[in-house]
Amino acid sequence: MKNAAVMHPKDRPEGSEHNECRALGQILDRVGDKxxxxxxxxxxxxxxxxxxxxxxxxxxxxxxxxxxxxxxxxxxxxxxxxxxxxxxxxxxxxxxxxxxxxxxxxxxxxxxxxxxxxxxxxxxxxxxxxx
Structure with missing residues (x-):
């Protein structure tokens, strides 16, 4: 199976986009913290x-x-x-x-x-x- 990050959104497993957004949000919260x-x-x-x-x-x-x-x-x-x-x-x-x-x-x-x-x-x- 391809890496979900490089797959077209419609080909990603159900729910993976939400998980990726949550993970990205956590990282951005860390690096954007005052x-x-x-x-x-x-x-x-x-x-x-x-x-x-x-x-x-x-x-x-x-x-x-x-x-x-x-x-x-x-x-x-x-x-x-x-x-x-x-x-x-x-x-x-x-x-x-x-x-x-x-x-x-x-x-x-x-x-x-x-x-x-x-x-x-x-x-x-x-x-x-x-x-």
């Missing part, structure tokens, strides 16, 4: 220790950064390297998959910057009609 974007942005400059990441990102809680890093590590986007030193040293770095996100996020960021005024104007016009 803290993920910030962690990838900081780690695009090289490996960082946890407290360095917290300082660079600013505004992220210890718990949220921990959860974000664990999720990114689970998804194979970030690697965690522990060094047997005293005190223990742990560094986080982007994997090849994580580094592949840098350019798409840069493009999306540039788009958001360019179209922010348009979006804000449209929101204001929409909101004024809702009153």
């Amino acid at each position: 803290w993920t974007i910030m962690v990838v942005g900081v780690l695009s400059r090289g490996p960082f220790r946890f407290n360095q990441l917290m300082r660079e990102i600013g505004g992220v809680s210890h718990r949220m950064l921990t959860l974000t890093l664990r999720s990114l590590e689970r998804d194979g986007l970030v690697s965690r390297t522990a060094y047997a030193t005293i005190p223990p040293k742990v560094e986080y770095a982007l994997t090849d998959a994580g580094r592949s996100l840098i350019e798409p996020l840069r493009i999306l960021s540039n788009w958001a910057i360019e179209f922010r005024p348009v979006i804000e104007k449209a929101r204001a016009e929409f909101d004024s009609r809702q009153v």
Whole structure:
């Protein structure tokens, strides 16, 4: 059987399109998350220790950064390297998959910057009609 991802939609097994959409949604939720974007942005400059990441990102809680890093590590986007030193040293770095996100996020960021005024104007016009 062919890979469902490259099959014509009408030839895919029943329900597979829904499963693919759910899986894609989960991935997009991860890479589009506010803290993920910030962690990838900081780690695009090289490996960082946890407290360095917290300082660079600013505004992220210890718990949220921990959860974000664990999720990114689970998804194979970030690697965690522990060094047997005293005190223990742990560094986080982007994997090849994580580094592949840098350019798409840069493009999306540039788009958001360019179209922010348009979006804000449209929101204001929409909101004024809702009153």
